[in-house]
Amino acid sequence: MLAIDSVTKTFFPGTPNERVALAGISLRLAPGEFATVIGSNGAGKSTLLNTVAGRISPDSGTITVDGDDVTRLPDHRRAAHVGRVFQDPLAGTAPDMTIEENLAIAYARGKTRGLRLGVTRTKRDFFRTELTSLELGLENRLKMKVGLLSGGQRQALSLLMATFSEPKILLLDEHTAALDPQRADLITRLTAEAVERHHLTTLMVTHNMDQALRVGTRLIMMHEGRVVVDISGERKERATVPDLLSAFAQAGAGLDDRTLLQ
Numbered sequence: 001m002l003a004i005d006s007v008t009k010t011f012f013p014g015t016p017n018e019r020v021a022l023a024g025i026s027l028r029l030a031p032g033e034f035a036t037v038i039g040s041n042g043a044g045k046s047t048l049l050n051t052v053a054g055r056i057s058p059d060s061g062t063i064t065v066d067g068d069d070v071t072r073l074p075d076h077r078r079a080a081h082v083g084r085v086f087q088d089p090l091a092g093t094a095p096d097m098t099i100e101e102n103l104a105i106a107y108a109r110g111k112t113r114g115l116r117l118g119v120t121r122t123k124r125d126f127f128r129t130e131l132t133s134l135e136l137g138l139e140n141r142l143k144m145k146v147g148l149l150s151g152g153q154r155q156a157l158s159l160l161m162a163t164f165s166e167p168k169i170l171l172l173d174e175h176t177a178a179l180d181p182q183r184a185d186l187i188t189r190l191t192a193e194a195v196e197r198h199h200l201t202t203l204m205v206t207h208n209m210d211q212a213l214r215v216g217t218r219l220i221m222m223h224e225g226r227v228v229v230d231i232s233g234e235r236k237e238r239a240t241v242p243d244l245l246s247a248f249a250q251a252g253a254g255l256d257d258r259t260l261l262q
């Protein structure tokens with residue numbers, strides 16, 4: 001369970017550049033709940049994910065994961081519990097290392113300290129099985145340098161690395177935005193499968209309203225650092241892109257071109 005309670009974050013407070021990114025946001029996600037997050041530019045989506053990941057420390061409020069207060073825990077101390085995939089396919093993997101070396105690093109995350117990063121036969125078999133589930137043929141290319149993979153393949157690998165250690169929270173930051181539509185669909189499908197399979201509590205930021213409606217069990221719209229729409233279950237299933245557009249208008253949110261063009 002992820003609980004975000006009255007979290008605030010202001011950048012450059014008291015200066016002419018002051019920006020309120022989170023204005024007392026509260027949100028609770030049950031175990032296995034998969035929320036898509038939409039909102040106009042500057043709504044606070046990335047800042048929200050950064051505070052959950054521990055990359056940004058909030059000014060006030062609390063973040064708890066399974067009842068543990070992690071508000072002041074730096075990101076490296078949360079890494080075992082938080083998996084993350086970024087927009088840039090280059091961000092989640094080490095290009096000069098092989099597929100199996102990248103997987104070994106991700107696998108060691110959260111395991112007992114001192115566990116060797118080496119790739120044993122058992123581990124290699126496990127990696128092969130996991131890679132097979134991506135249906136990209138990567139299971140036969142364990143020794144290939146990750147830098148040689150396409151953007152879509154790297155993003156699929158990043159997703160696998162972020163999920164197979166079964167983190168308590170999965171954060172997806174526009175992770176399909178840099179891909180062509182076909183690859184984006186593949187990663188969206190793999191995401192839904194991984195979330196379901198590992199029962200991951202997930203926050204997925206997207207500018208694609210159709211994708212936000214299609215995947216996940218809940219949809220959250222942010223505006224000016226707050227949640228302005230929060231729908232789940234049948235309400236989410238029935239909602240349409242025009243419904244979301246009118247919700248944006250009601251909230252007074254100007255939509256950016258990137259969202260409108262999706």
Ligand SMILES: Nc1ncnc2c1ncn2[C@@H]1O[C@H](COP(=O)(O)OP(=O)(O)OP(=O)(O)O)[C@@H](O)[C@H]1O
Nearest residue numbers: 011019020021039040041042043044045046047048
């Ligand atoms: N590191 C930072 N330093 C200063 N201001 C920041 C920083 N990060 C975010 N902000 C500001 O905080 C506000 C919220 O930004 P954030 O990136 O969280 O929004 P977003 O909803 O993710 O937007 P986008 O869809 O454009 O990525 C914006 O006004 C932004 O300019």
